[in-house]
Amino acid sequence: GAVVSQHPSRVICKSGTSVKIECRSLDFQATTMFWYRQFPKQSLMLMATSNEGSKATYEQGVEKDKFLINHASLTLSTLTVTSAHPEDSSFYICSATLRQGADTQYFGPGTRLTVL
């Protein structure tokens, strides 16, 4: 159990385009999902907390208008990188918890974004 999927696994796009990344909980309902970003040789940095049916909570320094998060159902959260630039190239990973308040997070396989 506790399987999280992401799509796509890899995307290459031109500068200025928008990219949507999907995060799905396959065998459980996730009221809360998290979005992380990981640059090469660095650790994961939390970008935002995605709550089903409400607005996402963004971490300091993360532009909410650039990284649009939609958590429309209990099994799907999407992250849209708008007007992507080369500095947005990174490994984007989502995670979900089995229940409200749980500490253990289960991670999706990640999406590697390359902006040319």
Place this chain on the structure above:
Amino acid sequence: RKEVEQDPGPFNVPEGATVAFNCTYSNSASQSFFWYRQDCRKEPKLLMSVYSSGNEDGRFTAQLNRASQYISLLIRDSKLSDSATYLCVAPIIQGAQKLVFGQGTRLTINP
């Protein structure tokens, strides 16, 4: 002081050796901690949870020292497949579900 700080590594040890990593945390209110392993270009996978003084799972032992605010991970009889980056993780605020990751320690097991 960083919220979660780890040995920078990298660690290069021969197969069969015992290796230990340390991790310090700044939030004294944190109650639970985690060790994740991350393989190159993959997502982190939960290795161990630490809720009390320690936890043991086969060759892996995690210990928690609340007084000194550090967590350790011990790997005995290391295998080639243990080569990975090990991430120490702590909640920012207990119950808030937000996790802070250490920078990770790269481990390479040599044949």
